[in-house]
Amino acid sequence: xxxxxxxxxxxxxxxxxxxxxxxxxxxxxxxxxxxxxxxxxxxxxxxxxxxxxxxxxxxxxxxxxxxxxxxxxxxxxxxxxxxxxxxxxxxxxxxxxxxxxxxxxxxxxxxxxxxxxxxxxxx
Numbered sequence: 001x002x003x004x005x006x007x008x009x010x011x012x013x014x015x016x017x018x019x020x021x022x023x024x025x026x027x028x029x030x031x032x033x034x035x036x037x038x039x040x041x042x043x044x045x046x047x048x049x050x051x052x053x054x055x056x057x058x059x060x061x062x063x064x065x066x067x068x069x070x071x072x073x074x075x076x077x078x079x080x081x082x083x084x085x086x087x088x089x090x091x092x093x094x095x096x097x098x099x100x101x102x103x104x105x106x107x108x109x110x111x112x113x114x115x116x117x118x119x120x121x122x123x
Contacts (some may be wrong), residue, residue, distance in 0.1 A: 001011065004081050005031075008059075009100070019081065019088070019089070021122050025085075033063055035075075052092075054080045055102070055103075055105075056099075056100040056101065056102070057100075057101055057102070057106040057122050057123065058096050058098070058099045058100070058106075058122070058123045059096065059097050059098045059099075059101060059106050059110065059120060059121075059122055060094060060095070060096050060097070060121040060122070060123060061089070061090065061093045061094065061095050061096075061097045061113065061118055061119075061120060062093060062094050062118075062120060063093050063094065063118065063119045064093055064111050064117040064118050064119075065117040065118055065119060066117060067116055067117030068090065070088050070116040070117055071113060071116045071117060071118045072086050072087050072090050073116070074112050074115075074116040074118070075089050075097065075113075076101065077089050078109060078112060078113075079098070080113055090118075093118075094121075095115075097109070106122045109123070110122060
């Protein structure tokens with residue numbers, strides 16, 4: 001059973017926006033010198049049972065190129081962020097801008113960002 005202090009901390013985290021959660025993770029990683037890693041055991045088990053087609057993709061903003069303002073505008077539009085938040089996301093490149101999306105959505109995002117001059121990776 002979690003202590004009252006931990007329970008309050010979890011409740012506070014629930015109120016954060018996605019951007020704020022990302023900043024919190026980055027701050028914790030920097031402060032304590034750790035990285036968030038997903039356990040590899042389930043992935044290894046899935047591979048042993050046969051290769052399953054990947055259904056979820058991460059869209060990574062590798063760089064904003066020479067057209068920073070255009071990329072910020074696209075980020076603002078497709079991510080539903082305010083101007084300041086979109087600017088922070090773009091300037092944090094390389095950074096995952098959407099995670100766990102379908103292949104079609106990942107390709108659509110890639111097209112929009114690359115049309116604005118950004119370099120996008122899909123993983």
